[in-house]
Amino acid sequence: MISVRGLEFKYEGGEFHLTMPEFGVERGEKVAVIGPSGSGKTTLLNLLAGILSPVAGTITVAGTEVSALGDTERRDFRITTIGFVFQDFELLDYLTVTDNILLPYRITSALALDRDVRARATALAGEMGISDLVQRHPSELSQGEKQRAAICRALLPRPRLILADEATGNLDPVNKTHILDLLFRSVDHHEATLLAVTHDHELLDRFDRVADFKDFHAWGDA
């Protein structure tokens, strides 16, 4: 699913430098990415999603060489192939839960919002146990409920790769386990691949594999 070869990246005008000779993730795998703060974990997710471009090397996701795509193609690729789950949920406070889940379909022409999509959104909300909260705004939800809505938003376009950036970082221990259960179940159900940045070492056993950033060559502060 993910194949990174000879990757080199540095921020313009910054000291941070990331070198990743080889890194891969198989289809359906659930991989945890660990490493100290500022080591470049989020940078890697942004490179895989095509938000950042490498200085050298190739990044291939789901058979598409992301690093070779133009701006528009990369955006379309990102929204159709990759689902993002953020640490702070990043729901839009002025939209209801339903509208937040449907957001990817409203901000691009690469996805078409139709009756089937709406039905799937309702089903997803049901799977996540928030079907009675769909008309509420994020400010009316608990942290756990917000993350469930964010996962629904990430899964709705049926992405083949889920990138979770410390998705459980802001949750209490009970919610952490519960949300991870839901995320894993959904990834399995939708036959997706999961690459999750985490600082929670007690959760690592649940992943298929752990990629430690100390195995890569990174210096400076991301």
Place this chain on the structure above:
Amino acid sequence: MIDNLYLAWQYVRFNRAKYWTLVACITLVAFLPIALELLLDESEKQLLSRAVTTPLVIGAKGSSLDLVMNSLYFGDEVPEIITMGAAQDVAETSLALPIPVYVRFRARGHPIVGTTVDYFDFRGLDVADGRMIAVLGDCVLGATAAQRLGVGVGDGVVSSPETVFDLAGVYPLRMNIVGVLERTHTSDDLGIFVDLKTAWIMQGLVHGHQDLTTVEDQQLILTEEEGNVVGSPKVFEFTEITQENLDSFHFHGDEAAAPITAVIAVPVDEKSGTILRGRYLTPEAVHQIIVPKEVIDGLLTNIFRIKNVLDAVILVVGLATVLAMILVFALSLRLRRREIDTIFRIGCGRATITRLLAAEIGIIVVSSAVLIGALAAAVARYDHALVRMLFIR
């Protein structure tokens, strides 16, 4: 585009206070000059059209503007009172037709215009319903006055006391409405027209009371000498003129000394008008003669001078508002940086983000435009009344 509008609409709906504040700012700043322009256009039209059709006005020396406002537009500022002698003086010259007017009293906010039948011919006023005034106590109403008071032919209208505590002064008089005038879209629409003598009744100069020669109650008579009877304060004065008591109304004193507020002089020809004006230019002249158009031209010049200053002020305020709005949007963008970053990471293009923000601004601008349009339409609909309220009163 629909999705952009939908998201933008959700944003403005959620941030109602910010949305309405911005809409109010734009609406007020843009509406003010439009309203000013509409009202000044209407005031110019109203004031000039009436002034150009009134050749000359004679009144007490003093404010020519008060004189014009009272005698042409029935404004509530009453000029110095003159006497009927002024009208008789004009008549004696044979240079112009004098039309005396006495605009002092009011009935439920509407001016009572005491005048002669010549006034109706001069202004080209016809009755739409009923007939013209014929006897004491009759009145005809302008179309707007009848509409606002909710009265018609056969009803009555009572004059208002000049002050609330006017116990010893003018008694309210009930006037019989005998006609309603056709609408003219001038100040005549607001007037309640009566014969001069009816106006004098309101002042107590003409009055009617019990016949003292036939009363049985001797307490009503103070003294009786050689046919002259002096009544006591107990004598009942009529507050309504009817067919039965009409003959009892009589005038005390010389009619030439009776009060009026102005004389509209309609010269026989231009030369007569010039000669007549010349007669009032001497230092000994007790009255002034004015050409209303000249007075109104002067007033409008002043109004437009003030408008130019206001335009400059509005321009500066408008500029400040635009700058403030740019600041608000810039700060808003800063506050929403994280949100913009999120939708960008999800896969939204920069062009879409620009369109989203443009849609939000568009909704605010369109809402303001709709409000401005509605307010401008309301001003245009009621400009006649507004001009009267703001510039004439």
